[in-house]
Amino acid sequence: MLEDWSGRITPEFVSSLEDNEIFVFGCRNSGRHWDGASAFALKHFDAVFGQCEGRQGRSYAIPTIGGTIGLKEIRQSVMQFTQYAAEHPELHFLVTPIGCGGGGWKTCEIAPLFRNASRLQNVSLPKDFWAELRRPWFWSLYRKTFDLSAYAVSAIKCIYGAMLHRWMKLLPSRILYRVLVRCASWNEELDLSEGFAWTKRFMCFYPKSTWSRYLLNHKTRRAYMVVDDNRKITIVRPKDIDWDSVSALPDKVRELIRKRTAKYDFSIYDYNGGVAKVVWQVSPDGSWYYQDKLGNGPTTDEKDIRLYGYIDTKCRFVEKLHT
Structure with a gap:
């Protein structure tokens, strides 16, 4: 007692x-x-x-x-x-x-x-x-069973979220636009002028959805997935990178570029004449990401490395990404 x-x-x-x-x-x-x-x-x-x-x-x-x-x-x-x-x-x-x-x-x-x-x-x-x-001893067994059930439900939701994002990646731009507009209450939208908007679609049951980014063209009613739920930049292809300008960068940074990983930030800025500037932060400034490893890592000495380029209204690069 x-x-x-x-x-x-x-x-x-x-x-x-x-x-x-x-x-x-x-x-x-x-x-x-x-x-x-x-x-x-x-x-x-x-x-x-x-x-x-x-x-x-x-x-x-x-x-x-x-x-x-x-x-x-x-x-x-x-x-x-x-x-x-x-x-x-x-x-x-x-x-x-x-x-x-x-x-x-x-x-x-x-x-x-x-x-x-x-x-x-x-x-x-x-x-x-x-x-x-x-x-009593059976209380622990009951709680473990309950936790296991909750974990199974969470896992099913995550699988569903991943499948949904794969499906969205395959959708034609016009249909993808309809899907995103119908779910506008779940989105955070940033106006880029000339009828364009930079948005994300958040699903509370799928945490990785916060990594996805889309470009909306409200004039043509088309949408493009720019960054997927695995932080891969889908609009960047190897031919869109000026490899000569990045040849002198550290191996780790060039590996992130090769994998087209948006580990830190990938942004599209205001359109002007149908062209928008793209900024890809590949490597962090050590003073900003001083605890980069799960909040408990040592101070990093990495440089702030960014690539710059320009895209048109269909997310095609008109100027290659370069340092």
Whole structure:
């Protein structure tokens, strides 16, 4: 019963510690204690900036976010913590709801990892963790079945979205225009003058739809898919690139050009006399994309590299892409 654990429930807010108490908090795998419980531990409980795991002063860190951190890695860290707590019965560990704030994990995902730790009399857990641990064994099976069903529905929706985009890629320009106009409420449209518009079609069940871009010609009632749902620039062909001008670029950048990948930005600017300027940002400026790898990467030293060209009213290049 929960009442039996009343003496081992971590307070919702720990403002101070007894001499034998240790503050257990979740942090980034980089050890940068910038916010949440990790910042509080850094300020009040002797946490060490740059240390992502283990005992540090009057606190103990468990990495829950950043890089390749997943439940498997968190489980291993919790096992190490449990062993440490078992070896130090003279200390009392106040475990905060690690990973359930900025880490983005659910209580039902993190709490079961502390089942062995909950058997130690010198470990206190949050009230929500205790409530999760007291659930009957079949509750976990039910939740896993529910999550699996939700995942299957999500996968089916993504497959449907991918098939829909493949179908749209094959449509004649006049029919594609009708499809996009009928779904105008889902679109974000930018006027390019002379009857042209730069738009995207967003489908909430298919996240990759945000990458697609279309050029609309309202005068002729035609539409052209410019960037597809895999970030490939469909209107650019090898013959549309001035390969001599890009020959001196880094290999990685030339590979993106060869694959015609709109990894960062591909834009069409206002039409003037039936011709529009195209700007393709192939490589980022390091000062802009300082955390380019899933938000946790090192500062990049890449240059800001862009290609420029011009297209006509049917998305055909009248001037090749060049640096």
